Amino acid sequence: MIVFAIESSCDETAAAVVKDQTEVLSSIVSSQIDTHTQFGGVVPEVASRLHVENVSVVIDQAIRQSGLTWDDIDLISVTQGPGLIGCLHVGVQAAKTLSMLYNIPLVGVNHLAGHIYANKLDTTLQFPLLALLVSGGNSELIYMKDENSFDVLGETQDDAIGEAYDKVARVLNLGYPGGPKIDKLAKLGKPIYKLPQPKAQGEYDFSFSGLKSGVLQFVKRMERQNETWTMEDLAASFQETALEEIFSKVRKAIKNHPEVKQMIVGGGVSANSRLREKVQELAAQHPDMDFNVPPMKCCTDNATMIAIAGEIAWNNGRRSDLSLGADAGMEIQ
Ligand code: KG4
Secondary structure, rough: OOOEEEEOOOOOEEEEEEEEOOOOEEEEEOOOHHHHOOOOOOOOHHHHHHHHHHHHHHHHHHHHHHOHHHHHHOEEEEEEEEOHHHHHHHHHHHHHHHHHHHOOOOOEEHHHHHHHHHHHOOOOOOEEEEEEEOOOEEEEEEEEEEOOOOEEEEEOOOOOHHHHHHHHHHHHOOOOHHHHHHHHHHHHOOOOOOOOOOOOOOOEEEEEHHHHHHHHHHEEEHHHHOOOOOHHHHHHHHHHHHHHHHHHHHHHHHHHHHOEEEEEOOOOHOOOOOHHHHHHHHHHHOOOOEOOOOOOOOOOOOOOHHHHOOOOOOOOOOEEEOOOOOOOOOOOO
């Protein structure tokens, strides 16, 4: 099956052509990051407008780069949600127009399923598995008994972890996106400052907003009391607390689900060097399990993952038509 896919849930306009879930015939990603950097974060209205400007160019490049024509495409797959509503609408409308124009079947898919299936480009999925999704918009721990079966064990009750990194970076005047900058600083520091321990209610849920406020209060207190502190040590302290919030739940999930064969990771925060180290530590403790953190180009938003998720959803009976609408809060199921 040859799938043409569109992704526009946040600040990347992307299109791709993928054959049989493995062969990437083309993948175009137009990032808006330079524009949003000027505002210190993604501005939804600006993001939607840029998607409108870019989407037809990206679609045209993706079909050309694939060397195919629309006659060769068997399915059009598009991110239906979750994401920024205005952004999602652009991709969904473009996909519906292509489906109508070229008479190609359409399927709307979940962005998180895309992040999970991005791992297929790098490894063979082994079920049951645990998927950890960590990005600027999502923080979820998902149990998959089998293909196309998603059981959300836990999720953030407030900010996504990437959002917390970005907000802490803003407090420290590091610029956007903050994650890579804090990651770099943290390597030079030690986690010596005591910050508020997150308190999420559910067994596997996460919380980051108290930690984020704790960083702001720490800086204000130090300045008020004229005490010396270092950005490196504060970055390391924040990072260690935030990642431990996630990994304490991951360890518990592995312990309570001994049948799990594999753990996979997705989303932009999986670029984090300390997160990758923590996955390695887990792998050393569980030699019977497989652990996979895909290369960065698979972790960040792209349309290749939406093509793979689309084919799997289609094979499992999911169908969409011209009534398909964007769904900002779409649950994975
Ligand atoms: O998945 P993604 O590209 O976009 C969406 O959120 O949809 O993730 C972007 C997020 C940002 O919050 C960014 O700060 C974070 O991923 N990020 C990182 C690192 N690289 C990117 N966070 C921590 N450490 C990193 N090295």
